[in-house]
Amino acid sequence: MESSKDMIWTIDRNNTVVFANKACQEILGWDSSLLIGRNFMSFVAEGDREKVNHDIQHAFNSDKQFQDYQSRVLNRDGKEVTVITNMVGQFDSTGRKVLMTGTSRDISARVQAEKELNEKNEQLQLLSSYLQTIREEERSHISREIHDELGQLLTGLKMDLAWLNKRILEKDPECTTKVKEMIAIVDETVKSVRKIATELRPGILDDLGLIPAIEWQCSEFEKKSGIPCEFINSIGDVEIDKSVSTGVFRILQETFTNIARHSAASQVQIELFVQKGVCILNIKDNGIGFDNANDANLKTLGLIGMKERAIMLGGSLTIQSKQQAGTTISLKFPSKN
Missing domain, CATH: 3.30.565.10 (Histidine kinase-like ATPase, C-terminal domain)
Incomplete structure (x- = not known):
């Protein structure tokens, strides 16, 4: 017990500490001898105190045993330390549970690492969401530019070709044929422009x-x-x-x-x-x-x-x-x- 790096402690039904190994001193900053006789709840973080007290009393009065129970305790400087605890009961000759012995491991570094990882993941999700929004805005803008600007230019070009075709219709049949081919190409280009604009961002x-x-x-x-x-x-x-x-x-x-x-x-x-x-x-x-x-x-x-x-x-x-x-x-x- 004394060589363990985990805190090992024992309390009675009044939450009084009756045993604490050396690791308690290393994690909590209190000499083990100074822990004995004190109320265990005084070392539990205030935000967890009510729940831990309720669960310990329930464990004393039932067959429940703590398995991988996560909570926060306070060291001598008032700093919170996150621990994970396993706890078993000890019984008297009548079969009444009179003591509880717990083994608590400091997992503060792991919890902090998980917290930082979660924060990084949240930041990445926010960044990804922002980039998606920006991309959609750019696609919408490009789609409008293609549809409106390029579409208008092509329509104007088609009108000019139609005007030109009327002027040379009788004078140069060969040119007329070529102009009609150009008008057909413009029509296909207009269709392609509309298709590209729609695929970028459907107006509907x-x-x-x-x-x-x-x-x-x-x-x-x-x-x-x-x-x-x-x-x-x-x-x-x-x-x-x-x-x-x-x-x-x-x-x-x-x-x-x-x-x-x-x-x-x-x-x-x-x-x-x-x-x-x-x-x-x-x-x-x-x-x-x-x-x-x-x-x-x-x-x-x-x-x-x-x-x-x-x-x-x-x-x-x-x-x-x-x-x-x-x-x-x-x-x-x-x-x-």
């Missing part, structure tokens, strides 16, 4: 909201992939924040990309509904699926990015899949971020 998402944007995306997916896609909307008139709508829409787009590339599915079903005040988007395909138990399948950058985006929305994303039995992605998210 900003103008009409999430539900019409999902309907449009389902239609586009079906056209491009040839895979029938059914959208079941049971959400009603729930108002969804713009930032949340953007995140949900991007997750849907990434899921469609994965289905088209990897699933070999012949059918996709999208369902949007509300359950206990939480919005849920289920995306189900009947493709080849994969082994859900294999973590490597769940650690691709695309899936990790989807889960991170869900967390930034204040929600969560789960993936259920079986080989030859399809995949279901379930996104839970609040209506407001």
Whole structure:
């Protein structure tokens, strides 16, 4: 006991310390002899005192034993020390529990490291969320510039070519043919510009909201992939924040990309509904699926990015899949971020 680096102590039913090893002095700063006879609760941090006292008394009067019990104690300087404790009872000849002996290990460094790690993770999530927001704003800006500025220039060019075509229609048939070809090229370029602008940031998402944007995306997916896609909307008139709508829409787009590339599915079903005040988007395909138990399948950058985006929305994303039995992605998210 004396050679242990962990605090070993014994108290009676009145919380009086009857034994303390040398490690108590090293961790608490009190000579072990000065601890004996004092009330154990005087060394427990004030914020934990009531709970620890209740749990110890409950342990005295029941079969309960402390296992990996985390609490905070005070050293001689008043500094809090986080310890993890295991405690067992000692009985008298009548079978009554009269003493409790505990072993407490100082885990302050570990708790501080975990706290710092959590803070770093929170900072990284905030940074990631900020970068996502900035990226969406840039995409929206570029989309508008492409659609408005470049679209107007191309429209003006087409009008000039049409004017030129009328002027040379009878004078130079060969030039007329060439001008018509140029007009056709401009028309195709206009279509490409609109397509690029829409892929950068669908205007329907900003103008009409999430539900019409999902309907449009389902239609586009079906056209491009040839895979029938059914959208079941049971959400009603729930108002969804713009930032949340953007995140949900991007997750849907990434899921469609994965289905088209990897699933070999012949059918996709999208369902949007509300359950206990939480919005849920289920995306189900009947493709080849994969082994859900294999973590490597769940650690691709695309899936990790989807889960991170869900967390930034204040929600969560789960993936259920079986080989030859399809995949279901379930996104839970609040209506407001």
